[in-house]
Amino acid sequence: MVFSSKLIEDAVQELSRLQGIGKKTALRMVLQLMKMEKEQVDGFTSAISRMRHELRFCDECFNVSDAALCAICSNRARNHTQLCLVENIRDVIAIESTQQYNGLYHVLGGILSPLDGIGPEHLNITSLHKRVTDKQIEEVIMALSPTIEGDTTVYYIARQLKDLPVHITTIARGIAFGGELEYADEMTLARSIAKRLPIENYVHVHGKNAI
Amino acid sequence: MVFSSKLIEDAVQELSRLQGIGKKTALRMVLQLMKMEKEQVDGFTSAISRMRHELRFCDECFNVSDAALCAICSNRARNHTQLCLVENIRDVIAIESTQQYNGLYHVLGGILSPLDGIGPEHLNITSLHKRVTDKQIEEVIMALSPTIEGDTTVYYIARQLKDLPVHITTIARGIAFGGELEYADEMTLARSIAKRLPIENYVHVHGKNAI
Numbered sequence: 465m466v467f468s469s470k471l472i473e474d475a476v477q478e479l480s481r482l483q484g485i486g487k488k489t490a491l492r493m494v495l496q497l498m499k500m501e502k503e504q505v506d507g508f509t510s511a512i513s514r515m516r517h518e519l520r521f522c523d524e525c526f527n528v529s530d531a532a533l534c535a536i537c538s539n540r541a542r543n544h545t546q547l548c549l550v551e552n553i554r555d556v557i558a559i560e561s562t563q564q565y566n567g568l569y570h571v572l573g574g575i576l577s578p579l580d581g582i583g584p585e586h587l588n589i590t591s592l593h594k595r596v597t598d599k600q601i602e603e604v605i606m607a608l609s610p611t612i613e614g615d616t617t618v619y620y621i622a623r624q625l626k627d628l629p630v631h632i633t634t635i636a637r638g639i640a641f642g643g644e645l646e647y648a649d650e651m652t653l654a655r656s657i658a659k660r661l662p663i664e665n666y667v668h669v670h671g672k673n674a675i
Numbered sequence: 676m677v678f679s680s681k682l683i684e685d686a687v688q689e690l691s692r693l694q695g696i697g698k699k700t701a702l703r704m705v706l707q708l709m710k711m712e713k714e715q716v717d718g719f720t721s722a723i724s725r726m727r728h729e730l731r732f733c734d735e736c737f738n739v740s741d742a743a744l745c746a747i748c749s750n751r752a753r754n755h756t757q758l759c760l761v762e763n764i765r766d767v768i769a770i771e772s773t774q775q776y777n778g779l780y781h782v783l784g785g786i787l788s789p790l791d792g793i794g795p796e797h798l799n800i801t802s803l804h805k806r807v808t809d810k811q812i813e814e815v816i817m818a819l820s821p822t823i824e825g826d827t828t829v830y831y832i833a834r835q836l837k838d839l840p841v842h843i844t845t846i847a848r849g850i851a852f853g854g855e856l857e858y859a860d861e862m863t864l865a866r867s868i869a870k871r872l873p874i875e876n877y878v879h880v881h882g883k884n885a886i
Contacts, residue, residue, distance in 0.1 A: 468739065468746045469741050469746070478718060492694065506724065508689045508690075509720035509724045517713060561676050
């Protein structure tokens with residue numbers, strides 16, 4: 465693309481650094497920003513700038529945070545004896561958005577993946593062990609992706625914690641709501657039959673208080 | 676979506692102002708920006724900010740510009756007797772990207788649309804008339820979209836300029852390169868038969884010097 469303005473070219477160049485944004489989409493964004501009020505654009509850029517410069521990680525759970533302790537860890541109304549172990553902050557947002565979980569989180573910062581050179585020392589596992597010991601955690605819920613690496617990580621961490629007086633659970637696997645039985649993969653279907661639930665649980669899950 | 680950080684929430688909020696960007700896409704962008712170096716993010720925000728604050732419009736052709744006269748109008752190597760009339764700066768970028776046009780532009784800033792309340796007084800038509808008169812323009816190429824409004828605008832402007840010693844042309848309509856005949860609409864197909872070209876032109880157009 466040939467731009468007759470260096471200012472537009474630079475802005476398009478910067479916006480197209482973002483994943484999934486090509487030159488044409490970036491140009492459309494630039495033209496939209498061009499038409500916005502100057503104050504609005506200032507708000508736009510300063511929100512991004514402040515996010516990058518002021519954002520930090522929670523000292524306790526490694527979730528993103530505006531202060532030393534994140535809004536979840538510092539919330540006294542939440543259950544401080546329950547930890548939900550997740551891979552990254554996107555999973556925290558996903559689980560928080562269900563509004564069904566009232567405990568705390570622990571963000572691993574990845575999952576074990578020897579092929580990518582990610583070993584236990586790269587993840588927040590030591591801090592998890594310390595936290596479970598020091599804070600009298602009663603339950604650790606493993607909410608990792610059901611992949612080979614995810615399962616390996618669950619297994620590894622479960623072994624690390626096995627001498628501590630903590631209850632370890634994993635999130636339920638099975639057929640998703642709205643999913644069609646015939647399109648489910650064999651492993652999921654087999655497991656969802658093996659781990660079938662009494663009908664009372666079914667009613668319970670469909671009600672409001674799932675957790 | 677529930678974010679545990681106000682900084683992230685604000686950044687997602689601002690990014691999702693952009694057309695075609697939902698909350699999930701905005702969050703993915705924020706997570707990417709979060710991982711970028713601070714200097715890179717500063718470059719990102721300052722390019723957008725400078726674009727909005729420093730960008731102006733060319734005094735001659737109303738194209739976006741970094742100075743009083745845009746890079747095209749101030750280029751002495753271009754043909755200053757030819758004007759290409761376009762609706763907006765996006766069309767300038769599209770035509771410039773073909774690298775086949777060597778004249779100047781005149782950006783109308785819209786097309787006539789009585790239903791949307793856009794009349795001749797809202798477009799850069801008076802300035803076009805003055806420019807054609809003062810600058811001894813020899814040809815005005817109408818490059819507007821082939822819609823009812825576009826054709827109305829072409830007709831209106833052609834009438835405004837009819838007393839001036841200027842040659843008025845419109846861009847060719849017809850079957851697009853790579854287009855399948857059977858899928859072309861009837862009007863386009865009928866017109867491309869009525870306005871058929873001698874075979875010499877065909878060879879010429881397929882060569883390098885189309886304009």
